[in-house]
Amino acid sequence: xxxxxxxxxxxxxxxxxxxxxLLMAIGFTLVFGVMRVVNFAHGxxxxxxxxxxxxxxxxxxxxxxxxxxxxxxxTLVVGWxxxxxxxxxxxxxxxxxxxxxxxxxxxxxxxxLLVFGPDPQSMPPVAQGMVSLxxxxxxxxxxxxxxxxxxxxxxxxxxxMHSKGGRALRAVVQDPEIxxxxxxxxxxxxxxxxxxxxxxxxxxxxLMAPVFSVSPSIGSTPxxxxxxxxxxxxxxxxxxxxxxxxxxxxxxxxxNTFLSSSMSDMLLxxxxxxxxxxxxxxxxxxxxx
Amino acid sequence: xxxxxxxxxxxxxxxADGGGVHKARWHLWLPGLLVLFALPFFSNSxxxxxxxxxxxxxxxxxxxxxxxxxxxxxxxxxxxxxxMGAYASVMATTHWxxxxxxxxVLGMAVAAAIAFLLGAVILRLxxxxxxxxxFCFGELFRLFLLEGGTYTGGANGIANIPPAxxxxxxxxxxxxxxxxxxxxxxxxxVLLIALFRTPQGTALDAVGDNQELAExxxxxIQRTQMFAFVLGSAMAGFAGALLxxxxxxxxxxxxxxxxxxxxxxxxxxxxRASVLGPILGALIMTPLPELFRSAIETQNILYGITLILVxxxxxxxxxxxxxxxxxxxxxx
Numbered sequence: 001x002x003x004x005x006x007x008x009x010x011x012x013x014x015x016x017x018x019x020x021x022l023l024m025a026i027g028f029t030l031v032f033g034v035m036r037v038v039n040f041a042h043g044x045x046x047x048x049x050x051x052x053x054x055x056x057x058x059x060x061x062x063x064x065x066x067x068x069x070x071x072x073x074x075t076l077v078v079g080w081x082x083x084x085x086x087x088x089x090x091x092x093x094x095x096x097x098x099x100x101x102x103x104x105x106x107x108x109x110x111x112x113l114l115v116f117g118p119d120p121q122s123m124p125p126v127a128q129g130m131v132s133l134x135x136x137x138x139x140x141x142x143x144x145x146x147x148x149x150x151x152x153x154x155x156x157x158x159x160x161m162h163s164k165g166g167r168a169l170r171a172v173v174q175d176p177e178i179x180x181x182x183x184x185x186x187x188x189x190x191x192x193x194x195x196x197x198x199x200x201x202x203x204x205x206x207l208m209a210p211v212f213s214v215s216p217s218i219g220s221t222p223x224x225x226x227x228x229x230x231x232x233x234x235x236x237x238x239x240x241x242x243x244x245x246x247x248x249x250x251x252x253x254x255x256n257t258f259l260s261s262s263m264s265d266m267l268l269x270x271x272x273x274x275x276x277x278x279x280x281x282x283x284x285x286x287x288x289x
Numbered sequence: 290x291x292x293x294x295x296x297x298x299x300x301x302x303x304x305a306d307g308g309g310v311h312k313a314r315w316h317l318w319l320p321g322l323l324v325l326f327a328l329p330f331f332s333n334s335x336x337x338x339x340x341x342x343x344x345x346x347x348x349x350x351x352x353x354x355x356x357x358x359x360x361x362x363x364x365x366x367x368x369x370x371x372x373m374g375a376y377a378s379v380m381a382t383t384h385w386x387x388x389x390x391x392x393x394v395l396g397m398a399v400a401a402a403i404a405f406l407l408g409a410v411i412l413r414l415x416x417x418x419x420x421x422x423x424f425c426f427g428e429l430f431r432l433f434l435l436e437g438g439t440y441t442g443g444a445n446g447i448a449n450i451p452p453a454x455x456x457x458x459x460x461x462x463x464x465x466x467x468x469x470x471x472x473x474x475x476x477x478x479v480l481l482i483a484l485f486r487t488p489q490g491t492a493l494d495a496v497g498d499n500q501e502l503a504e505x506x507x508x509x510i511q512r513t514q515m516f517a518f519v520l521g522s523a524m525a526g527f528a529g530a531l532l533x534x535x536x537x538x539x540x541x542x543x544x545x546x547x548x549x550x551x552x553x554x555x556x557x558x559x560x561r562a563s564v565l566g567p568i569l570g571a572l573i574m575t576p577l578p579e580l581f582r583s584a585i586e587t588q589n590i591l592y593g594i595t596l597i598l599v600x601x602x603x604x605x606x607x608x609x610x611x612x613x614x615x616x617x618x619x620x621x
Contacts, residue, residue, distance in 0.1 A: 038420065038421065089600075090601075095363060095416070095417075096600050096604060098420065099557055099596065099600060100596065102553070102554070102593075102596065103592070103594070103596035103600075104593065105593070109589075110585075110586040110587075110589040110590045113586045114586045227424065228425075231425075235417070262435055262436055266432045266436065269425050270429060272425050273411075276414065277410050277411060277422065280414060
């Protein structure tokens with residue numbers, strides 16, 4: 001009983017965290033797929049999203065749902081502008097594009113430090129109480145995160161699979177040249193892809209803001225997780241990211257039950273390095289590149 | 290042929306004016322640099338001396354990174370090799386009471402050996418995959434230091450490291466250590482100038498500029514990149530050994546990702562395609578954050594903006610300015 005309970009609790013916690021990683025990683029992999037840019041500022045958009053939601057709820061007194069929507073819209077616009085103003089010049093040059101996102105990350109993080117200061121802020125919880133599924137206890141606030149992430153992911157799925165814009169975006173991911181030969185305008189798709197990608201990270205930040213505290217430095221851990229997920233799943237692969245993030249969430253929470261956290265991190269990074277060396281196309285990718 | 294040529298744009302993209310035009314010849318800037326090296330002696334402020342030492346160490350550090358960068362690969366774990374050099378030499382001097390010079394050589398050797406082993410498996414990766422694998426390795430190394438128990442001191446690091454001493458002479462003041470650091474920095478610069486006058490140095494550039502052409506000319510890509518990775522990491526390890534014995538303290542956070550990123554920023558802002566570039570980057574970017582300690586956020590924002598502006602308008606780095614001005618001059 002005790003052991004199955006532990007496993008069950010670790011599994012559910014892992015799936016919740018995994019969903020969050022998924023939101024981060026899908027945005028990251030989308031940006032990479034469309035623009036071939038490794039976005040080192042991705043974690044800062046998570047942080048930005050948490051702050052936008054925080055301001056919306058505590059200052060503007062918006063309900064949480066509206067705050068999440070506002071976060072998505074605001075960061076989509078910001079991401080669009082950043083693509084046009086900054087990243088546009090580096091299209092086709094993945095290395096310089098990546099270095100410029102390092103600069104972007106510095107600007108965003110230190111901008112947040114200037115505006116909000118270094119102290120962690122706490123946001124009122126969205127819901128209180130616990131839900132029990134058999135012997136497994138779930139705080140309501142986390143259940144909210146699960147529901148919201150599933151809704152966001154479902155909307156993203158519908159958009160990517162069943163809308164004209166989504167199809168065009170996928171076409172650019174698969175083959176930019178053929179896509180442009182088919183009349184897909186990259187001047188529209190690049191900002192859209194970057195905007196959606198960073199807005200997903202921001203939504204992840206907004207969803208986690210009531211659960212954890214909000215401070216300018218919260219972006220680095222989710223960025224690292226997104227890195228790991230995207231490498232395991234294969235750069236640019238969305239199904240790969242989905243599998244890898246749920247797997248990472250579960251493995252991590254199971255490992256944290258039995259191992260010290262930096263020990264499990266070390267094993268994880270070792271595994272990721274092996275993965276990159278022997279299977280750079282990821283868990284689901286075809287072998288070789 | 291599927292998609293790979295358009296994706297593997299690894300080269301630092303020397304702008305259309307080509308490599309040779311804007312590259313200042315070394316005999317033009319080296320005397321000026323020597324004058325700069327002498328400047329700290331005219332200041333009585335220990336703070337200036339401290340900055341000068343850091344500049345010298347960063348020159349060695351970033352010079353190492355520039356070697357690999359010229360073959361077209363960007364490493365995100367350069368600080369890890371600095372850390373290896375630092376920890377190895379500190380353990381050698383504190384646990385085994387090795388003389389400083391020997392311990393610095395040991396630190397260099399450890400960094401070079403690990404770079405060799407790592408490079409043998411990861412240098413087959415190109416572009417962003419190499420960036421990601423080095424990023425993960427840097428993080429793994431930091432965690433390893435944290436978990437190292439009594440050997441690495443864990444999160445507390447190692448304190449009370451004895452100052453460097455060579456043949457009984459202790460470099461225990463800022464000024465005397467500066468002499469040591471300046472000599473080492475100068476030696477690393479001369480090493481790079483000499484290297485890039487040999488076929489081996491030209492091979493580095495050839496691999497960075499056009500891999501297919503280099504390979505067709507009989508230059509082994511992996512072998513060349515391996516040479517750059519090992520030598521560059523050894524330089525980082527040496528800089529680490531010096532830094533540890535200068536500050537008297539090392540901790541895992543002295544060698545984390547931020548330090549690797551700082552090296553990349555210095556390299557990119559200074560210029561990736563010449564020997565002068567990394568020197569310029571270290572000269573300009575080292576003192577700035579120390580001088581603006583009170584307004585660190587504004588400073589970092591300016592950093593980010595500078596980085597993006599340099600990438601956008603001076604992709605060859607600040608060394609490219611002279612070439613740009615000269616071309617404007619000839620046009621007028």
